[in-house]
Amino acid sequence: MALKDIFAGAVVTTKLKEVVAWGRKNSLWPMPYATACCGIEFMGTVSSYFDISRFGAELVRFSPRQCDLLIVLGTINYKQAPILKKFYDQMCEPKWVISAGACASSGGFYNNYSVVQGIDEIIPVDVYVPGCPPAPEAILHAVLKIQEKIDSEARNTVELLPAV
Amino acid sequence: MMIERLQQVFPNEVLSTYTTAVGEAVAVLRKDKLHDVLAYLNQNSDCLCEALLDLCGVDYLSQLKPGEARFEVVYQLYSYQHNHRLRLRVKIPAEDMTLPSATDLWVGANWFEREAFDMFGFQFAGHPHLKRILMFEGFEGHPLRKDYPIEKRQKIPFPQEIP
Numbered sequence: 001m002a003l004k005d006i007f008a009g010a011v012v013t014t015k016l017k018e019v020v021a022w023g024r025k026n027s028l029w030p031m032p033y034a035t036a037c038c039g040i041e042f043m044g045t046v047s048s049y050f051d052i053s054r055f056g057a058e059l060v061r062f063s064p065r066q067c068d069l070l071i072v073l074g075t076i077n078y079k080q081a082p083i084l085k086k087f088y089d090q091m092c093e094p095k096w097v098i099s100a101g102a103c104a105s106s107g108g109f110y111n112n113y114s115v116v117q118g119i120d121e122i123i124p125v126d127v128y129v130p131g132c133p134p135a136p137e138a139i140l141h142a143v144l145k146i147q148e149k150i151d152s153e154a155r156n157t158v159e160l161l162p163a164v
Numbered sequence: 165m166m167i168e169r170l171q172q173v174f175p176n177e178v179l180s181t182y183t184t185a186v187g188e189a190v191a192v193l194r195k196d197k198l199h200d201v202l203a204y205l206n207q208n209s210d211c212l213c214e215a216l217l218d219l220c221g222v223d224y225l226s227q228l229k230p231g232e233a234r235f236e237v238v239y240q241l242y243s244y245q246h247n248h249r250l251r252l253r254v255k256i257p258a259e260d261m262t263l264p265s266a267t268d269l270w271v272g273a274n275w276f277e278r279e280a281f282d283m284f285g286f287q288f289a290g291h292p293h294l295k296r297i298l299m300f301e302g303f304e305g306h307p308l309r310k311d312y313p314i315e316k317r318q319k320i321p322f323p324q325e326i327p
């Protein structure tokens with residue numbers, strides 16, 4: 001006799017790491033690293049009209065130590081690079097990074113002496129968002145992609161947490 | 165007029181003078197006695213340029229004619245007392261990029277000269293703190309020189325390397 005017959009729908013069986021991932025993906029704490037115009041789009045994304053809180057990521061913290069989702073919005077130049085790296089290093093594991101906009105992803109049209117040609121030269125990136133600037137829907141889409149990624153990491157990795 | 169006085173007092177220093185279409189007085193100078201010229205314009209009671217409005221560099225690489233200096237340092241001077249302005253274009257040959265600092269005459273020249281040093285590599289002799297101001301320490305080259313390669317990339321500085 002299967003477990004589900006014994007408990008007759010009153011109990012759901014799952015894996016611990018999947019429950020943890022389910023909690024994580026629905027309560028992301030974003031840290032916006034906004035250096036230029038793309039940051040304005042993030043303001044639109046978090047406020048009521050587009051409302052990022054529909055996806056559980058509305059609590060914006062301005063300390064990297066309290067966040068698990070770094071959203072880089074804007075042009076990163078060489079002088080910013082060590083600061084961004086330090087921010088990333090200060091975030092606790094597990095952490096995810098969205099590179100929003102052409103500038104953060106590739107340097108955009110700033111093909112010059114002072115701009116880093118994509119933040120992936122400094123830190124690892126999970127999701128790139130195209131656009132100059134990306135529309136708020138695109139940033140929301142990136143959050144959904146991060147959620148998918150958290151889910152699939154839990155399903156497909158061998159062991160995320162130590163056994164309890 | 166300030167520009168005629170300048171020609172009388174420093175006949176060997178002033179290479180040419182002209183007035184732009186909108187009436188701005190411009191003097192082209194050689195750099196040998198630059199500090200004397202600047203001190204004269206700053207202190208002489210008929211000139212009395214108390215303000216150095218701007219200082220910048222120019223690279224004429226693409227228009228270079230034989231025997232001409234490649235660089236220029238441009239001073240924009242203004243006198244509150246007399247309400248007159250003067251632009252100085254000082255010729256700087258690429259072989260010898262040193263010129264006297266104006267920080268003893270105008271304190272505000274400090275950051276202007278650091279920027280011109282950063283972007284073009286002018287050596288301002290007598291500057292109290294001639295370090296890069298816009299680019300980071302460890303940046304190689306001077307990015308506003310016309311022969312700085314557009315696609316040149318620098319080594320990205322990391323946090324532990326910041327002094």
Ligand code: SF4
Nearest residue numbers: 037038102103132133
């Ligand atoms: S991608 Fe466009 S909108 Fe975004 S920071 Fe760069 S220039 Fe600004």
